[in-house]
Amino acid sequence: DTGVSQDPRHKITKRGQNVTFRCDPISEHNRLYWYRQTLGQGPEFLTYFQNEAQLEKSRLLSDRFSAERPKGSFSTLEIQRTEQGDSAMYLCASSLSSGTGTEAFFGQGTRLTVV
Amino acid sequence: AQKITQTQPGMFVQEKEAVTLDCTYDTSDQSYGLFWYKQPSSGEMIFLIYQGSYDEQNATEGRYSLNFQKARKSANLVISASQLGDSAMYFCAMRRPSGGYNKLIFGAGTRLAVHP
Numbered sequence: 001d002t003g004v005s006q007d008p009r010h011k012i013t014k015r016g017q018n019v020t021f022r023c024d025p026i027s028e029h030n031r032l033y034w035y036r037q038t039l040g041q042g043p044e045f046l047t048y049f050q051n052e053a054q055l056e057k058s059r060l061l062s063d064r065f066s067a068e069r070p071k072g073s074f075s076t077l078e079i080q081r082t083e084q085g086d087s088a089m090y091l092c093a094s095s096l097s098s099g100t101g102t103e104a105f106f107g108q109g110t111r112l113t114v115v
Numbered sequence: 116a117q118k119i120t121q122t123q124p125g126m127f128v129q130e131k132e133a134v135t136l137d138c139t140y141d142t143s144d145q146s147y148g149l150f151w152y153k154q155p156s157s158g159e160m161i162f163l164i165y166q167g168s169y170d171e172q173n174a175t176e177g178r179y180s181l182n183f184q185k186a187r188k189s190a191n192l193v194i195s196a197s198q199l200g201d202s203a204m205y206f207c208a209m210r211r212p213s214g215g216y217n218k219l220i221f222g223a224g225t226r227l228a229v230h231p
Contacts, residue, residue: 033217042119042206042221043160056218089158095217103150104217106160 002026004107006092012113013082020078021110025094032075033104034067036060037089049075050097082114117142119207119222126227128197135182136192136225138207144168146212149190150219151181154204163205166190167213194227202229 005024013019025032030051035043046065048056051072061067064082069075079086089111093104118141128134140149151163166174166181174181182191194201204226208219 031216035219040223042208042224043219044221045218048216048218050216055216091158091160093160093217097216102214102217103162103165104160104219105162106152108157108159111158 004092004094004105006090006107006110008110009108010111010113012115015082015084015114017082018078018080019082019112020076021090021092021112023075023077023092023094023107025074025092026105027073029094029096029105030072031095031097032069033093033095034075034077035091035093035106037091037109038087043091046077079112082112084114087112087114117144117209117211117220119209119220121207121222121225123225124223126225128194128227128229130199130229130231131196133193133195134197134227136194136205136207136227138190138192138222140188140190140207140209142188142209142211144211146214148210148213149181149183150208150210151179151190151192152206152208152221153201154206154224156203160206164192169213197229199229199231202227 032049034046037043049069064080089109091109093106149166152160180193204224207222
């Protein structure tokens with residue numbers, strides 16, 4: 001299967017610890033996105049990469065959050081000094097930038113629980 | 116402000132019947148795209164159907180059709196011949212402009228339960 005892959009699927013961490021999530025997009029997709037989904041809500045946009053360039057960051061992405069896509073392929077999302085409010089599902093998506101079919105394809109997400 | 120509203124927190128449907136999931140949106144943009152995604156319990160968001168604001172025909176994809184009423188700013192999803200595997204959360208989302216990148220605004224979702 002060549003869909004969007006996220007690792008880990010689940011992460012439990014203690015408050016104050018740092019965590020890092022990885023996303024491997026569909027190989028030919030040059031656009032990559034991170035979203036956050038809290039219980040009972042739809043996903044909320046966090047950030048967007050075109051190739052290796054981070055072109056937009058939501059104000060939801062506080063200074064404790066950093067995302068990278070160093071070679072324009074996989075991406076990482078790091079949360080420093082986690083807080084209980086960071087508990088959520090973190091979804092990664094990728095898409096083409098042109099042509100037919102520019103919809104976002106999502107991974108299965110990483111569920112973060114901060115205790 | 117841009118907003119997606121899904122007024123049905125939960126819906127029930129009998130297997131093999133059709134069901135309509137409601138979505139209204141608020142935008143002052145002329146160019147936008149509307150999407151429906153399905154989220155089963157596994158968590159993955161599965162793309163179902165897309166409608167561009169300039170598309171004159173309602174979008175259809177297999178058992179899914181999008182009832183697009185631009186003047187009323189509604190984009191309801193119709194699922195025909197429901198199957199047990201259709202039980203999931205369904206999200207309506209908007210992208211501006213229609214050809215832009217996928218900074219999607221999602222509604223709160225509707226949970227669909229299909230009964231045998």
